[in-house]
Amino acid sequence: MLKTPYLLFLGDAPDPLAAKVAQGIKDWRPEHALGQLRLEGCQADMRLPDMTIAEAVEQGARTLVIGVANRGGVISERWLDVLEQAMAAGMDIASGLHNLLTDEPRLVDAAARHQVALFDVRVPQVSYPIGDGKKRTGKRCLPVGTDCSVGKMYTALAIDKALKARNVPSDFRATGQTGILVTGQGVPLDAVVADFMAGAVEWLSPDNTPEHWDIIEGQGSLYHPSFSGVTMALIHGGQPDALVLCHEPTRTHMRGLPHYELPTLEQLMAVALPLARIVNPACQVIGVSVNTAAFSDEEATAYLEELEARMKMPCVDPFRHGAARLAEALLAC
């Protein structure tokens, strides 16, 4: 579990998109985002106070989070200097980068010297159990997608927020590196060894009070041949009471696989629901979350109305319209 609040390191981000991890933290856990640290040439701005390391520590920052992708997969000397200063000032460092902090001798030495921690959130930190499929108390919702990268994390975070706004006890359960950095904890599921995937999801979403909802971050897609096994483990380890179907209507083929068409929402539902009912016979599909970023407001509204008439359940874009209707559908189920 990462110590909060964070100083968000934006480095020399070449554009705002490169800082999407920082943006996620700012959007979803603003109470963790104390300030930002930008290097010369940084093209991203979270509209947070710019801080030096000394200022951040003085104001209580506990962890420097690398909120930006690095260029060319190398942690540059400029970055290393900053990270070392942060450790010298007593901060932990957290990163979701592919190349690991713990592979950088300078950082490992500095962490030992200053008795602070390096968190590579892509690396599992726990020996997860083998799943046992036992029914757990509390309720669970899992977004499943017609493809990878259609907005499952965003959907889960938005539902979690909408439940909390209704004073319903809820936790977003992160299963990927961005989600883990946003919430400070979770399971990097795609890095877990096959035999322990379902058990890791069970560990992530333990018994809870009857009215509590875990909103579990989805991964992959049952229709994406590269990663469907991870999705399967989420469905069986997650034991969802409710599935939300996630979709991006302008995508022409499965992400990275031009030889695969996307399934329809009906096809996804026909495959996902029987699988979910193996572990939770009461599971229902309660709504559809659509990423309508490619549409105008009018197009989005027209698309969602048509889809809702077809699917006969709430169909919303949580970014455009919020997740209130999905939260209401969850509470009704």
Place this chain on the structure above:
Amino acid sequence: MLKTPYLLFLGDAPDPLAAKVAQGIKDWRPEHALGQLRLEGCQADMRLPDMTIAEAVEQGARTLVIGVANRGGVISERWLDVLEQAMAAGMDIASGLHNLLTDEPRLVDAAARHQVALFDVRVPQVSYPIGDGKKRTGKRCLPVGTDCSVGKMYTALAIDKALKARNVPSDFRATGQTGILVTGQGVPLDAVVADFMAGAVEWLSPDNTPEHWDIIEGQGSLYHPSFSGVTMALIHGGQPDALVLCHEPTRTHMRGLPHYELPTLEQLMAVALPLARIVNPACQVIGVSVNTAAFSDEEATAYLEELEARMKMPCVDPFRHGAARLAEALLAC
């Protein structure tokens, strides 16, 4: 890839079942099984020539395969003595034990000293790619089970043998430690990191000639919540043209999960076939393989006849009756 032929080490097996790895090699790759080495008190016998290490090496043995489970998860001093002698005589050592050869300093030292190899077949030896789902040439068959441990490996080996008997080019593709020791190569799929599972199966079963069959060893079950993600990766990475449903009719609940009933064969087919058709729209279920060990000959025959009338496809116990009809069904598809 393990060097053949093998000397099968049966150790101090407390009963024949403990030596099932050795039995598998003897049954399915007798040409690899040069002889056996038994310690005092060994209750297993492969009916192979008993050999000392010197005799085995003289007759050409290249690898000592640990064909027996160890007691209490410890590699005993007695075993270590034998393994060290085998290495001194120039043999590699291969093992599917949970506790690894490479965790034993004595063995690691001896391997370096004698320039031989230690193969822990539970540990992936390859950096597998991420799966790409591209259609591969050649044909593939995958057994899928109503549960774990219902005879999927046996079924695959029996089909492979029946195809070879018909001069059809065929390979058994091992995905578990016993299968890897039997054939000398394969992927220990349950130890592969989640993101690479499907890619590992694609790697295991590459492009081949159009008439060639890969018979891929199954793992887990779509209905077994602990391991269904592994099964899913096999279905999507394996890209099967043909599925064989595997079943053990007297089992009262899912293995290790008394709170889960077994699905019917129809339920398994209804879930598995649409998933397989995502990567291979031509995929068919060509038959059922039943483990009738708990039945008399008469009961088995009656059960299979009734099942065949119900399923309208060949239903056989390959152990009792051979896999000829499954092989014929494959060739017809």
